[in-house]
Amino acid sequence: MTDARTILVADDDRAIRTVLSQALARSGYQVRATSSASTLWRWVEDGEGDLVITDVVMPDENGLDLVPRIKRVRPDLRVVVMSAQSTFATAVKATQRGAFEYLPKPFDLKELLAVVERALAAPATAAVTTGEPETEKLPLVGRSQAMQEIYRTVARLTTTDLTVMITGESGTGKELISRALHDYGKRRSGPFVAINMAAIPRELIEAELFGHERGAFTGALNRGIGRFEQAAGGTLFLDEIGDMPPEAQTRLLRVLQEGEFTTVGGRQPIKANVRIVAATHRDLRQLIRQGLFREDLFYRLNVVPIRLPPLRERMEDIPLLARHFLDRAKAAGLPGKQLSSEALDALKAHSWPGNARELENLMRRLAALYPQEVIGADAVAAELAEAVQPAGPDGSAQPATLEQAVERHLQTFMAAHKDGLPVRDLYERVLAEVERPLLRLALGATRGNQIKAAAMLGLNRNTLRKKIRELELPVVRGLT
Missing domain, CATH: 1.10.10.60 (Homeodomain-like)
Incomplete structure (x- = not known):
């Protein structure tokens, strides 16, 4: 096919080059493949190719460093970045350096071909983000498929000002995502201001959000600056938005519609110059059906929804998270620890009702309370058993739920027979x-x-x- 589009592929893994070349050729594309960044760069400078697919780690140059150079000399040439270093840092760097898309390895061939099709059909753009922040200290950890999707979504959102709604159980990291959206986004030079609706008396929420004038209510001796003004030029994080009272919901809706607000007791409109990120662990659609949350406000806030999976849905991330939390505990002055493979198995057997927050607390306890350098399954089982036993009315330890009581029993049973279960059925x-x-x-x-x-x-x-x-x-x- 003389009119076929040409795809330039760069990857130091011969097997991946072969698989990609064959799949792209079957889809009607011409392919040029190389294991070297320098060869890829020469092809780009010579005007070859309609799309680039490049790995990050190559022998002669990092593929991420190549992306902005490609965008400078050929702004319309799309670049798709692949990486086995499937971290949020990689996703953010790829997006901010001008990549059209980031794909973690291993990838699905159908998804890659769909990305190729979208890239070739996308309108031209020469925008390349510069001055990117340091990404190596990000608190987002995990290589599960669920987390990869979140990384890619958040990376795309860092170049926008779109309103985001984050949902998920308590302890899943909703504030971490909101901080990432701010710290690696367009407004990172501005303030990040958070307000928890569940922690503020209902009658004070409007004044906390929008500020108040002197004499607006009893005790208002001076003008008070609200969170919208404090967050001007930056990001306002509305945590537990499901607990916002109806009257405050009405005022917030007006701000989102009109882009301005007035203080409590004030008359002069103030321009709202903030990015809104909201979060909740509650089912807002259920609250809407109950008449407790405005449907029109929900759709104003739910422009880009992000659902954070509970830890039980991404058990493969537990070893990485546990190592991350132990490293943080060590950085905070606690002894350095490691986990045995049996201890990791015990962690994977737990249901984690408290999610990543519960896991972090457990790692800190293990680091602080156990003298051995390598923590075993017995210590993990003992701490998990203690964690699900709040004090009862008489002061005795009680399981928090039937499920947790059964789980504690099974953990003890499994730990006692870690060399092989002697029972069947x-x-x-x-x-x-x-x-x-x-x-x-x-x-x-x-x-x-x-x-x-x-x-x-x-x-x-x-x-x-x-x-x-x-x-x-x-x-x-x-x-x-």
Whole structure:
């Protein structure tokens, strides 16, 4: 095909060059492939190629350093960056240096071909961001697919002022994402101001956000500057937005619509020069259905949604996160520690209701309380067992939930048989151990009346009788 578009591929891995060349050729493209950045640069200078696909790490030059040089001499030539160093820092650097797209390795060939198609069809742009911030100290850690998608999304958003809504359970890192959007974005030279709606009395939220004039309310002896003014030129992070009272929601909607606000008790409009990033652990759509959150405000805030996955959905990131948190603990003055492979297995077996925050707290405890340099599974299991036992009304330790109590029991069991489980049918065994006390307590509460016990449990009476026989539970005669 003489009119086929030409793709320049640079990667020091021969297998990847072969796979890419074959896939692109099958899609109708001409391909020139090399293992050297210098050869790629020569092709670019000679005017060859309609698109560049380059790895980051190559023998003679870093592919990221090559991107701005390519954009300077050929602004319309799109560059797709690939990297096995699948970190947020790589995604941000690739975006800020002018790459069209960043793809972490291993990548899906269908996705890469879709990126190639988009890149070749995209309108021309010569914009290259300069003066990028240091990215090596970023707190965002993880190489799971879920985190890669977040890295790519946040990297794209650093070049915009779009409003962002971050959702996720407590402890998933919503404020870290908001800080990354600010620290590596267009407004990084301005202030980052955060306000937690759940931590401020409802009657004071409007004054906290928009400021107030002297005499606007009892106790307002002087003019107060609100968070919108404090964040001028920077980013305003509205944490726990789901807890914002209705009257404040109305005022915030007006600011987002009109781009200006007035202080409480004031009349002079003030221009709102901030980027808004909101976050919540609550289901805002459910709050809308309940009449507790304005639907129009939701759509104004939810311009770009980012969902942070709970830690249980990215268990493969636990070793990296644990190492990261141990390094931070060491930097804070605690002893340096390592985790055994069995300890890592114990961490992966935990459900992490407190998410990454819970993991960080655990790593700090292990670093502070255990003298051994290499922490084993027993120490991890002991600390996790303690963590899910808040004090009960009588001061005794109690499991926080049934799930956590069962998990603690299983962790102890697994740790005791880490060299191999001596039992089979563990699933059925666990179910039986939960069923037995449940049925025994239900029968006790109904004084042995199986009809009432079945109704309490939501079971058919015959089903209950069958389970009583299977589990060999005692029966009080005359009350069946």
